Amino acid sequence: DIQMNQSPSSLSASLGDTITITCHASQNINVWLSWYQQKPGNIPKLLIYKASNLHTGVPSRFSGSGSGTGFTLTISSLQPEDIATYYCQQGQSYPWTFGGGTKLEIK
Amino acid sequence: QVQLQQSGPELVKPGASVRISCKASGYTFTSYYIHWVKQRPGQGLEWIGWIYPGNVNTKYNEKFKGKATLTADKSSSTAYMQLSSLTSEDSAVYFCARGDGELRGFAYWGQGTLVTVSA
Numbered sequence: 001d002i003q004m005n006q007s008p009s010s011l012s013a014s015l016g017d018t019i020t021i022t023c024h025a026s027q028n029i030n031v032w033l034s035w036y037q038q039k040p041g042n043i044p045k046l047l048i049y050k051a052s053n054l055h056t057g058v059p060s061r062f063s064g065s066g067s068g069t070g071f072t073l074t075i076s077s078l079q080p081e082d083i084a085t086y087y088c089q090q091g092q093s094y095p096w097t098f099g100g101g102t103k104l105e106i107k
Numbered sequence: 108q109v110q111l112q113q114s115g116p117e118l119v120k121p122g123a124s125v126r127i128s129c130k131a132s133g134y135t136f137t138s139y140y141i142h143w144v145k146q147r148p149g150q151g152l153e154w155i156g157w158i159y160p161g162n163v164n165t166k167y168n169e170k171f172k173g174k175a176t177l178t179a180d181k182s183s184s185t186a187y188m189q190l191s192s193l194t195s196e197d198s199a200v201y202f203c204a205r206g207d208g209e210l211r212g213f214a215y216w217g218q219g220t221l222v223t224v225s226a
């Protein structure tokens with residue numbers, strides 16, 4: 001199975017900050033990487049697909065980059081509604097696997 | 108609009124089985140994969156497997172073979188997941204999600220079904 005190592009596991013930042021979450025795959029996953037946002041008690045919401053493509057309706061302050069084994073999710077100009085846990089997920093090979101999550105808090 | 112409506116919470120005894128449903132609407136049910144994902148309380152996400160309603164082919168995460176059985180009913184546009192021989196480790200929220208080939212990810216999710224295994 002492909003392991004997805006996500007870091008940091010938690011992050012505290014101030015409103016207006018730019019933050020970066022990283023996801024490292026244990027083997028080459030090309031660009032088959034998605035990012036999700038999950039707020040407490042809610043379902044995961046797709047933010048980014050194929051590493052860098054913004055899903056419909058997602059604010060442009062979210063962006064993704066990377067290929068191969070290293071990927072990043074960047075949130076610029078942090079807003080209060082961005083408080084959530086973020087997950088990466090690889091779709092290169094089965095079983096599809098998720099990162100362990102990054103819990104984002106506002107200072 | 109695409110909607111995936113899951114069945115309600117379940118409280119089941121250890122050793123029993125449970126079947127969760129996921130009713131699809133707003134798209135052609137037989138043209139998209141339905142995936143299932145597990146989330147234990149306060150934990151991350153685990154992919155269980157998929158079913159393709161068009162031909163009822165299935166694929167499972169090896170970890171869930173023997174635990175989960177995926178089926179689909181084209182006539183009602185409903186996918187099902189049966190979980191058997193339940194233990195406390197199976198207590199979790201289970202999501203169905205539509206697979207979009209272009210994404211290799213999930214743009215549409217059901218609201219989740221909480222399964223609690225307790226005597």
